[in-house]
Amino acid sequence: MPNVLLSRRTLLQTSALLLASTAMPSGVWAQEGGRLVVAADSEPKNLNPAIAASNGVFFIASKVIEPLAEASFEGEDGLAPRLATSWEGSDDGLSVTFKLREGVTWHDGKPFTSADVAFSAMNVWKPLQNLGRLVFANLDGVETPDDHTAVFKFSKPTPFQLIRNALPVVTSVVAKHIFEGSADIAADPANNQLIGTGPFKLAEYKPGEYYLLKRNDAYWVEGEPKLAEIVFRILPDRAAAAGALEADEIQLAAFSQVPLSDLERISKVDSIKVYSEGYEALTYQLVVEINHRRKELADLKVRQAMAHAIDKDFVVNTIFLGYAKASTGIVPRDAKEFYTPDTEQYPFDVDKANALLDEAGYAKDANGVRFTLKLLPAPFFSETRQFGDYLRQALAAVGINAEIANNDAGAHLKAVYTDHDFDISVGSPVFRGDPAISTTILVRSGTPDGVFFSNQGGFADASLDALIDKANETVDVAARTELFKDFQKQVSEQLPLINVAEWGFITVARTSVKNVSNNPRWAVSNWADTELES
Amino acid sequence: MRRALVLLRRRAISSIPVLLIVIVGTFLLLEAAPGDAVDAYLLSIGGGDAALVASLRASYGLDQSTLARLWLYLTALAHFDLGWSVTFGRPIVDLILERLPNTLWLMGSALALSFSLGSILGVVAGARPGSATDRVLSIGSLALYAVPSFWLGLVLSVVFSVQLRWFPIAGIESIASGKHGLDRALDIARHLVLPVSALGFIYLALFLRMMRSGMAEAWRQDYALAARAKGLRRPRIVIRHIARNAMLPLVTMLGLQAASMLGGSVVIESVFAIPGFGRLAQEAVAGRDAPLLIGIIVTSAVLVIIVNLLVDITYALLDPRVGAAEAAA
Amino acid sequence: MSLLRRILGTPEGAAGALILCVLVLAALLAPVLFPADPLSIVGPALVPPFTDPALPLGTDRLGRDVLAELMHGAGTSLAVGIAAAAMAMIAGSLVGTLAGLAGGLVDEALMRVVDAFQIVPSFLLALAFVSVTGASLPVVITAIALGAWTGPARLARAEVLSIRERDYVAAARVLGMRPLEIAFREVLPNALPPVMALSSVIVAISVLTEAALSFLGLGDPNIVTWGSMIAEGRNVLRSAPFLSILPGLALMLTVLGVYLFSEGLADALARRRSRA
Secondary structure, three states: OOOHHHHHHHHHHHHHHHHOOOOOOOOOOOOOOOEEEEEEOOOOOOOOOOOOOOHHHHHHHOOOOOEOEEEOOOOHHHEEEOOEEEEEEOOOOOEEEEEEOOOOEOOOOOEOOHHHHHHHHHHHHHHHOOOHHHHOOOEEEEEEEEOOEEEEEEOOOOOHHHHHHHHHHHOEOOOHHHHOOOOOHHHOHHHHOOOOOOOEEEEEEEOOOEEEEEEOOOOOOOOOOOOOEEEEEEOOOHHHHHHHHHOOOOOEEOOOOOOHHHHHHHHOOOOEEEEOOOOOOOEEEEEEEEOOOOHHHHOHHHHHHHHHHOOHHHHHHHHOOOOOEEOOOOOOOOOOOOOOOOOOOOOOOHHHHHHHHHHOOOOOOOOOOOEEEEEEEOOOOHHHHHHHHHHHHHHHOOOEEEEEOOOOHHHHHHHHHHOOOOOEEEEOOEEOOOHHHHOHHHOOOOOOOOOOOOOOOOOOOHHHHHHHHHHHHOOOHHHHHHHHHHHHHHHHHHOOEEEEEEEOOOEEEEOOEEOOOOOOOHHHOOOOOOEEOO | OHHHHHHHHHHHHHHHHHHHHHHHHHHHHHHOOOOOHHHHHHHHOOOOOHHHHHHHHHHOOOOOOHHHHHHHHHHHHHOOOOOEEOOOOEEHHHHHHHHHHHHHHHHHHHHHHHHHHHHHHHHHHHHOOOOHHHHHHHHHHHHHHOOOHHHHHHHHHHHHHHHOOOOOOOOOOOOOOOOOHHHHHHHHHHHHHHHHHHHHHHHHHHHHHHHHHHHHHHHOOHHHHHHHHOOOOHHHHHHHHHHHHHHHHHHHHHHHHHHHHHHHHHHHHHHOOOOOHHHHHHHHHHOOOHHHHHHHHHHHHHHHHHHHHHHHHHHHHHOOOOOHHHHHO | OHHHHHHHHOHHHHHHHHHHHHHHHHHHHHHHHOOOOOOOEOOOOOOOOOOEOOEOOOEOOOOEEHHHHHHHHHHHHHHHHHHHHHHHHHHHHHHHHHHHHHOHHHHHHHHHHHHHHHHOOHHHHHHHHHHHHOOOHHHHHHHHHHHHOHHHHHHHHHHHHHHOOOHHHHHHHHHOOOHHHHHHHHHHHHHHHHHHHHHHHHHHHHHHHHHHHHHOOOOOOOOOOHHHHHHHHHOOOOOOOHHHHHHHHHHHHHHHHHHHHHHHHHHHHHHHHHHO
16 A cells, blocks of 8 residues: 555645746846835725825825825925926916926836826816815816926816815826727726836736835936835735834835834834824824714714713723824814814713713613614724724713624725614724815715715705805915814814824834835825935 | 546536535625625725716626626636636636635645644554553644634744744745745745644644544454454554554545635634635625635635545545445446 | 433543533623623723732733633633534534435435535635624624534434334334424434534534634624634734733633533443443
């Protein structure tokens, strides 16, 4: 009888060697400038930031495709020129003139001109982009008097302040000659084989494993990019990121991919640095979304009681481990242009919460329960889930029984934003530089079902709607800013949703990586000046 | 040989209705899921409005009725076309062929480890049933079998990856390292040590116990008595007579464990971030990608059928009694 | 009763029974010793074990009492294990008996269905089912049973096939009992004992499957389970490993207890048969 045990082993060993001789990516060791390995936790389906203006996409694609302007700490109005060198709005708010940079070429060698900007705006940003559809709703056309000037024409007065604040997010320029003949731009495979003007080219994508970006030698800034290669390594397991950093398998982890609980330990390591700056323009907000169709929740006193029942300090210190701030309203503190602290506050006060609920007429029964709510915590971040657990306990303390339903991302979105199958939910909207971009939609009525991260709780207040609409047409900067201050006050008084905390993310990098977090959207900017010290 | 082929043909034919049930069942199950692939896609781009949503649904054919989509799927499947994954934007066959080898390496090595080590230890235990060694190995294996595999994986990774730094923390190979041939094989092997251990040690207990109890049974048979009466030396009896006969049920068990291990690989791949088949299943569920999940389940079913067929053939070849009646007919 | 005594006579059976008794005791005492919701926040976060007498095993990331969670988790794990096993056995026995008695096309069709469920890796099936239906306790129990019912089904069918040829069944038919009566009064009771022997293994597998599902985030979020504790503890694995280790040990002990008990059971049954 053949010796079954041994021969099986040898069989496996030999086949291991045979299989190992498949092709590997070329470009073995990076040339001068080095290779930066970065942790990534998602693989966006559509890698084109002109269509999918989300942080997950920008993280990788912003190195390849550039916007007209990028956010900056030092620049005027908080912007630094990229593909546009200057921008100016007309007094009547009906046009914006962009002067474009000269001497820029696409990765395939063709020159960058205003025709590309016009094409991107009319064929991509306005019709297809999730955020562009709002910002460019009134865009009528783009005139191109010469190769380096683009004039955006609007059908109604559009505040230049809004366009300006939105530049880094909604104006990623794609090449006209790539997408021109496409029958369906959104589904075009060119969306994942990006051709841009950026400091890096997309060289290779191995699904489930990595994205490889290589230096663009013809980049329009002399001497940049400093790095020769960037590798985005897919590490969906957050716990692995810290270990990989320490083992020098990766050099950078952004968007708090190193869990907050590991930060204290890892910051003590000499060769590793923790950066909390670099996310000022990407403030995430922890909110409790409320379904006003529920009789109890339609009562303002109940909502106020819920706000009083939440201990924001506990949330900031225990869930976010101090890496967040308590919210005072719907606009975060970091939005210096618009923020006002002069809004109604709801300090942590369990007695007051109980009193309000009694006043509202919802007495406790024999078990101490007033009523039961269905709570859907968003699964997007571990902090949102944890807050869901905490919220359940906090509400139990005032006699509200909140039952948690855990859904994965797809089910959660459908349940909250399409089916409205929730009573309260924990959400994490993003404030993007201007309230009109992705914040007013959280409280304005009239949005159809199925639009994510919008007001799907059925809240409707005519004066608030009117305020928002007026702000969308006010060209005068001072007046518009005042309107938004008023907006914050009204929202805090009426509590369509409850703002709990606001947080930016944390970047952890090895000390050999230079020029980290040097602009307010650093992680999703182009890293042209990022350097690896050898 | 002829027996084996007869068996093969019979089994293959009866597998077809079973596969059909699996396919239709999975399809209907996923139909019941809240949210579809478009919802999941919209999440990744941060939302969109109603018109965009409708146009996306139409372009992916998700607005047709259940029966229509099921029919389309079945006809495509007949041409070995597993369809298109909305989640990944690629043909499903490509995805599966890409991810499957990683899991097969994981499972294959784990099975090899557990089978060989388990058999050897089982022989040691069964050489002297009732002895101290036997007792220790029996209790030990029971304890091992009781360990949750994902927990074992976590503990192993904390001790060996994080504290001792002997093995890499996650993944199946070092990224874009440019390694070839033997270097690459060794790199992959290093990455697989911990996951294979976590998966394999638990099934090791199973084979150990089977071998041991099979041997205990074999000791009681006539041929054992005869061998002893003949004056053969003990090691020779143990190996040539006892172990060899106890081996057969283990071969069958190998087949049964294939399905179980495919499921177990899901958690292990999650703990060790291995881009494998199991994790693909998780991603398919999260992405509400019905064709992908069906493709995965169908592929696993086919794999299990193939493994069982191989096991049956091996068994038939090893044991002359099996299949003789059918072949004679 | 004599069976029980025989089980306790074996060292494995005794050890297993002891472990299970401790667990049941823990589960029963939990609401007595810790009447509050184990998920409620009782102290500062991440208190290490054995440092605070009021919090003997420390607290987790949100400040919940680990000992309370462990003890309440015992009840959940055992309940899920037993419920899932019961569901699997009842469904399996019914289908198996039906197939065995009906024979012919019905038998063929039912066996194909059993094959289908057996071919799909049970964990994948549970994963898909819970994701689709939403994670709550009844759903998790059903998902586990979906993977486990095929064993009892096949076993029941095999038993029934051999039983139905026996004298007392023929006698019942002669007496004029209707087929369904025969099924439930004569056949099923005699087919059950071997299926019952399978039960302890199914309980053990159910406990482990539930833990794995909770670990992947697919458990019921409104109750404490050991699997969810491990998943929670994973986030602070390096700074507070005890949060993952303790529930893992508890799981291991539970499953070990079940296996030891079933070993004792198998031993006792074998001895009875060999004596007979």
